[in-house]
Amino acid sequence: MRSLRSARLGAIVLVLLTLAGAYHLGFFARVAEPKILAETLVEMGAWGHLVFILAYTVLQPFGVPGTIFIVAAPLIWPWPTAFTLSMIGTMAASVVGFSFARFVAKDWVSARIPDRFRKYDASLERSAFQTVVVLRLILWMPQALHAFFGVSKVGFWTHFWGSFVGYVPPLLLVSYLGSEMFDASGRIQPGAWPILAGLLVASLLIAVLARAHGRRRSSARLSDAQRLV
Template sequence: MSPTIRARRGARLSVVVLVLLTLAGAYCFGVFERLAEPKILAEGLVAMGAWGYLAFILAYTVLQPFGVPGTIFIVAAPLIWPWRTAFALSMIGTMGASVVGFSFARFVAKDWVSKRIPARLRKYDESLDHAAFRTVVVLRLIFWMPQVLHAFLGVSRVGFWTHFWGSLIGYVPPLLLVSYLGSEMFDASGRFQTDAWPILAGLLVASLLVAALARAHERRRPSGEPRDA
């Protein structure tokens, strides 16, 4: 085995160990208990004052790709901060988590992850080959930020920047809506309110509009234009 291959395997193993230690540390210090529901998370972040911004982004970025639901963070944000701040922090945290999940699947555990991608996502492989940007936008609009979607896009052939910008655009409608109308969609405990269905209908319309714009963008691209790596 060449030194280069050994170095790469060593680096990958180090990353895996670091992830496991981070998750173990979060468990030992009771982080997962505080993340049990948005209300508990909100109370903890409020108690931290200005440091709550950084704690929110770091916790979201590091923990969401490896099992913690992202909805806990984006629901908690508007319970704490004004909607503009909640939207900015939710977007930064969501993009950070997406990049970490994508990169972990592509550069660290690609073979292991690839074997565990469900068939319901594999059906989008052909779409990613022919209309990568639009497909990423639509997938983010539909599924948001589940860990398995990070992994699927990471092991696919879609370029990093196509994934980055497609995810960014796909996240805008749902995150903006939850940040702006979070208090009307969720109660103080972070539970969905039944009279918020019209808001979800508006989100669906906005999502379809963004998907249509992404499709128009793909059609305007020259057919021979190379993709990013």
């Protein structure tokens, strides 16, 4: 018990030191907006790929918006490279946020989960994978959602693969159409609204279909159970 407590304390101290170091080295200023981040990564040449993933992994779970990174990526690299790096960084950040909430500071994090996420507890118990996919597809990567999944009963790999599937459409869209959707400062361009509206409609349609499928499965299981009685 004491060793577990020491490990958690060590992890918290490591996180705080990492964030303090990032602040001291000016990383927070460099990720203030996509244009600044893009210019910084271009200056690093081939090292920019690694720095992008590491910065995304370390900073996003603890406050830096993930959109800064996924908007910056297509400003620098061809869309396949931007999509690949964005997916790696987003998944890594999600795992860090999930793991911190589950294994390091569960009680502290649980008390601070927004009420709007608590209503999904029942859905996670009924159909965890589908719920993770839908929430990631619609809400993307807010830190509070990482934390909510971390303190929930959803399994690590269910969260991992559900997040992966849910992230593919929005990250692919931003990587492929990034320059048409956002300017260099990360502001949404007028032409992006129809694209975002289409993504929202598609996401809601998928959510409705997934919920209907989950209800059919639950009804089928209930019918089978009643026949066995």
